[in-house]
Amino acid sequence: IQITKVNDVYMRKYAFSAKQKQILECVGVDEKYINNLVLKYNNFIGKK
Structure with a gap:
């Protein structure tokens, strides 16, 4: 799975x-x- 940042x-x-x-x-x-994993990753990164 490739993930990109937009x-x-x-x-x-x-x-x-x-x-x-x-x-x-x-x-x-x-x-x-x-999709939920990707969302959780966004939330995790956002808290840093």
């Missing part, structure tokens, strides 16, 4: 491909979980 906010650089989504499903992780 206006001091980190976000995923690319949408997941169908294959990546399939892999995430196999390991029981959904896209929202990844």
Whole structure:
């Protein structure tokens, strides 16, 4: 997963491909979980 910084906010650089989504499903992780991790990272960085 590539993360990019836009206006001091980190976000995923690319949408997941169908294959990546399939892999995430196999390991029981959904896209929202990844997005939430990125949000938490933003909050963590913002507190520094």
